[in-house]
Structures are given as structure tokens and as C-alpha cells.
Amino acid sequence: MPTVPADRLREIARALLVGAGVPEEEAATVARFCIGANLAGHDSHGIIQIPDYIQRVKRGHIVPGAPWEIVRESATTTVVDGHWGFGYVVTERAMRHTIEKARTADVAAATVFRQGHIGRLASYPLMAAEAGMIGLITADSGRSPKAVAPFGGREARLGTNPIAIAVPSDLDGPLFIDMATSAVAVGKVKLAEARGQEIPRGWVVDSDGQLTTDPARLSGGALLPLGGPGEGYKGYGLAVIVEILCGLLTGLGFGVEPTGRHNDGCFLAVFKVDAFRPLAQFRAEVAELAHYLKATPPSEGSEGVLYPGEIEHRRERERAANGIAIEDATWDRLRALAEEYGLAARLGFAG
Numbered sequence: 001m002p003t004v005p006a007d008r009l010r011e012i013a014r015a016l017l018v019g020a021g022v023p024e025e026e027a028a029t030v031a032r033f034c035i036g037a038n039l040a041g042h043d044s045h046g047i048i049q050i051p052d053y054i055q056r057v058k059r060g061h062i063v064p065g066a067p068w069e070i071v072r073e074s075a076t077t078t079v080v081d082g083h084w085g086f087g088y089v090v091t092e093r094a095m096r097h098t099i100e101k102a103r104t105a106d107v108a109a110a111t112v113f114r115q116g117h118i119g120r121l122a123s124y125p126l127m128a129a130e131a132g133m134i135g136l137i138t139a140d141s142g143r144s145p146k147a148v149a150p151f152g153g154r155e156a157r158l159g160t161n162p163i164a165i166a167v168p169s170d171l172d173g174p175l176f177i178d179m180a181t182s183a184v185a186v187g188k189v190k191l192a193e194a195r196g197q198e199i200p201r202g203w204v205v206d207s208d209g210q211l212t213t214d215p216a217r218l219s220g221g222a223l224l225p226l227g228g229p230g231e232g233y234k235g236y237g238l239a240v241i242v243e244i245l246c247g248l249l250t251g252l253g254f255g256v257e258p259t260g261r262h263n264d265g266c267f268l269a270v271f272k273v274d275a276f277r278p279l280a281q282f283r284a285e286v287a288e289l290a291h292y293l294k295a296t297p298p299s300e301g302s303e304g305v306l307y308p309g310e311i312e313h314r315r316e317r318e319r320a321a322n323g324i325a326i327e328d329a330t331w332d333r334l335r336a337l338a339e340e341y342g343l344a345a346r347l348g349f350a351g
Contacts, residue, residue: 019341041315044187082115106275121164122178142263151236154209161242169286173313202228
């Protein structure tokens, strides 16, 4: 399993996407988001996704260079049609647009539809936090194939339907949450399969409705909602609300349509802190709250309390310094693509 510097991974991802016909600027954006996920420790949303994105481009499910269109707008709201472009490109622009609206209107929201996978959700509200605002995003997979069973069921009817929120603070690293409403993201199960590892009991039920630790049994089965067999009604309820915000409010609908085209629907909201109280005071008090929580005596077996987002911050610093470990199965897929596009020597895969 090679350990690779982040800069090299970004260049590999960018070059392979360009080789597949993706415009340079878009390829660089997708590479930046994917390797950002690797740096934060979310390898399921990192460079492992690049071969799949290229396959979607080849099938016509992602359209490089697609137009970005506002189809409805008010002083505080925007509806964006991504025309099947890369979700990273579409949603980053939608979040920038929403942040600019919030600068003058104090609160702004947007919905986005017809776009590809948007990756690690935290990337987008963190943009708002950097601008001194609170950012929120929820996402579903439109009418593409589902992965999560409703609580009490064994057949997938929902997406992983994640939620992410970030706030500005005076902490060394950003404070945010980024969570699936399922027990785990699909990508983490696929990552375990690629690494030949078992998964925890309570993540997946197989086609017979039995709990399994074999990640390959997700095929024909389903992820469980957040909370697992006992408390999964909580994740299920959150997932339904996300489905309504991102599937129904966007007009995508629910269920699965025959092509299997991945279609992330999103709801974004941005709140300007200064509209409620002085930003400097808020940032300072968020940091004080985090330090108060971190000062909690640790429970038995714990290394101590972290604030939300701290573990990703630590991983990012460590991986930026020491490189990112890439599982052999993913590295082999990247190598094969590099050879297909005549890039193996330039990207360091030769020999």
C-alpha cells in the first residue's frame, strides 16, 4: 500500500480527469476536493472515487463543461440546475453564490439539482465558516440507486442522506459536523472491501435481512440507518427530512429511475453571524465552548474529548506532512488509467 504526497495525488487525479476529456479547471477542482477528503481522513471520498467518475463521464452520466444555470431566484434564495456537471464544480459555485447573498441579506438558501456526486459534504459549509458565517448543507442521491433501508426494513429505499454544518471560531482548526444519516457511508464499506477488511456488525444487512460483517454482502443488501438495529429510527427520521429537502424541494422526486444515473440533490443555507451578534465575540465563545468540552475528564479507555472536526484537523496536518496511504486496489486502478491515457511515466507509475 503506497504512501503518496498530497501534491502528487492531486496531480494524478487532475491528469487522469483531463485524459478523460474533462476541462483543466474542472479537473483541478475535482482533484482538490477529492484529495482534501483524503487529507481529512475520509478516504472513501478521496482519490478512490476518480476511476468511478471517469466511468460516469464515459457513460455520459457526468457531463464535463456543463452549464451552470439559475432557474429561479429571489433576494435570499436560488435554484440551480447543474445540467449533469461535476457536483464539486456545481455545488462549490452554488455555495459561493449563497455566501454572497447572505452578505447583504443576512440569511440565504439554495437548492441544487441535476449534478454528479459532490463528495465530502463538510467542504461546502467550511467555505461559509471561512467567510465568518454559519454554513449548512444536506444532500441526497436524487433518484439514483439507493443504499439504506428504512428502520425496520431490509431493502434499500433511501440514500445515505448526509448533513454537514460548520461555524466560524477562534480555534486552531475548524469546528463542524459532517455525518451520514446512515450507520456509515457507502464508500467506507467499499473501502473496507478494497482493503480486504471486515466491517463492524450493525452497518449492513444482507439480502436476507441478516446483520453481516462482510462488506461484499452489501450487494443485494442495505446499509442500516444511523443508530443501527436498536436506535435506527433516529437516523431514519433524519434521512426522511433530508430526502424531502433535497429530493422533493428540489423537484428530483424519490425512488429510483431506470438509468441509475447518480444525481446529488442539495439544500444549502448560510447565516451571517453579524446579523445576530458581533462575529468576534461569537468566534471567541465558540472556542471557549470547545475548550470547556475538551477539559472534561476522560472516560475509561478514552484519550480525551475532542471538539467536532478536531480529528479531521489532526489527520490533515499529519497526512500533509507524511503522505496519504492508498490501498493497492485503488493504486492499481489509477495505474491502469494512467497507462490507458499514456500518462504512466509522467505520473510516476512506470517501472
